Amino acid sequence: MFISGPGSLQQSMRQLGNAETEEEFERAVSSLRSYLKSIDINSECLMEIEKRAYYLPNSYSEKDTKEKIEQAKKRIQNYINEMMSESGNDKRLLGILENFYLFLEGLLEREPHKRAGIQKEQLEILKVKNEYDVQHLLFAYIRPLYPLARAEVSEDTGYSAVRVDIALDAKNVIEVKCTRKGMAQKKLVEEIEADMVHYSAECIYFFIYDKEKIIENPLNFKTAYEKKITGKQIHIIIHQSKIL
Numbered sequence: 001m002f003i004s005g006p007g008s009l010q011q012s013m014r015q016l017g018n019a020e021t022e023e024e025f026e027r028a029v030s031s032l033r034s035y036l037k038s039i040d041i042n043s044e045c046l047m048e049i050e051k052r053a054y055y056l057p058n059s060y061s062e063k064d065t066k067e068k069i070e071q072a073k074k075r076i077q078n079y080i081n082e083m084m085s086e087s088g089n090d091k092r093l094l095g096i097l098e099n100f101y102l103f104l105e106g107l108l109e110r111e112p113h114k115r116a117g118i119q120k121e122q123l124e125i126l127k128v129k130n131e132y133d134v135q136h137l138l139f140a141y142i143r144p145l146y147p148l149a150r151a152e153v154s155e156d157t158g159y160s161a162v163r164v165d166i167a168l169d170a171k172n173v174i175e176v177k178c179t180r181k182g183m184a185q186k187k188l189v190e191e192i193e194a195d196m197v198h199y200s201a202e203c204i205y206f207f208i209y210d211k212e213k214i215i216e217n218p219l220n221f222k223t224a225y226e227k228k229i230t231g232k233q234i235h236i237i238i239h240q241s242k243i244l
Contacts, residue, residue, distance in 0.1 A: 009035060009148075013080065016073055022057060025069050029053045032076070045083070045147050052076045083148055090203070090235070093172075096142060097207055097237045103141045128241075131178040134209045135165050138176060142166070155200060162198045173201040179212040188214065189225070196229045203233040210240045 012035045016028040033049060052075035058064040108126065112118050128134055139151045146168050153167040166174040175195050179188060192206055206225075208215070215221050215238060222236040 009080075013077070016076060019069070019073065020066065022065065022069065025053075025072070029076070039148070039150055042144070042147050048079060049076060052079055090233075093168075093205065094235060094237070096145060097174075097205060100138065100141060100207075100237075100239060104137075128178070128209065128211060130180065131176055131209075134178045134207070135176045138174070138207060139166055142174075164199065164201070167201075171202045172205070173199060173203070174205045174207055175199070176207050176209070178209045179214050181212055183212065183214060185214050185216070192225060196232065196234060201232075203235070205235045205237060208236065208238045210238055213240050215240070 012028070012032040015031055016025075019025040019028040029049070033046060036046060036049070053072050055068040055072045057068065108123050112120055112123070128137070135151065139149065143149055148169060150167050151165065153164045154161050155164060164173045165176045168174070175192075177188060177191065188208070195206070196204065210218075218238040218240065222238060226234050226236050
């Protein structure tokens with residue numbers, strides 16, 4: 001998630017909101033652009049920021065120039081808000097997470113073109129061995145749709161630090177779980193319950209890749225733990241291994 005402090009999205013947006021002069025506005029836009037680059041935002045988003053930041057100063061009217069700066073600020077703020085609001089669209093995100101297997105099937109089962117550099121044999125050796133593999137694939141899957149998403153984000157809870165697997169914004173996070181040999185369902189439940197308490201995000205999506213199929217009744221599991229804690233919205237997405 002976006003933690004307040006140097007180099008944060010919040011700080012960049014505050015600096016933008018407080019900018020009144022041409023110089024302050026240029027510095028604020030530069031700071032925002034630097035932050036977005038630091039989280040590997042795609043070039044299309046950066047170009048959109050540049051486009052919305054453009055204004056034509058009036059050398060004969062300071063008042064008119066300030067009004068144009070305010071208009072440019074609002075354009076940028078609206079764009080950032082649009083990107084962040086997409087993260088909170090429960091139905092859209094749930095559909096994307098539920099359809100993860102369409103991505104895997106398209107990647108691994110579809111025969112590459114005969115002229116492609118990637119060969120079927122290369123794809124066949126791709127195996128999910130642990131949670132980090134799932135996180136890597138899932139992040140690549142959702143990043144084009146949620147360009148502000150970040151992986152492995154640390155959050156200070158006040159008494160200890162916790163690490164969010166994928167943070168979409170300050171309110172929405174994805175926690176990845178991958179079952180392993182010898183793991184009991186009780187252990188999985190304990191990990192989920194601990195994360196529910198520790199994460200400050202209002203909406204937590206638990207993406208469970210049940211590689212070893214230890215969840216006997218996925219529907220009952222989902223129903224039970226989506227209602228486990230008050231004050232937070234919990235979503236459970238379960239994929240039981242079909243391909244990898």
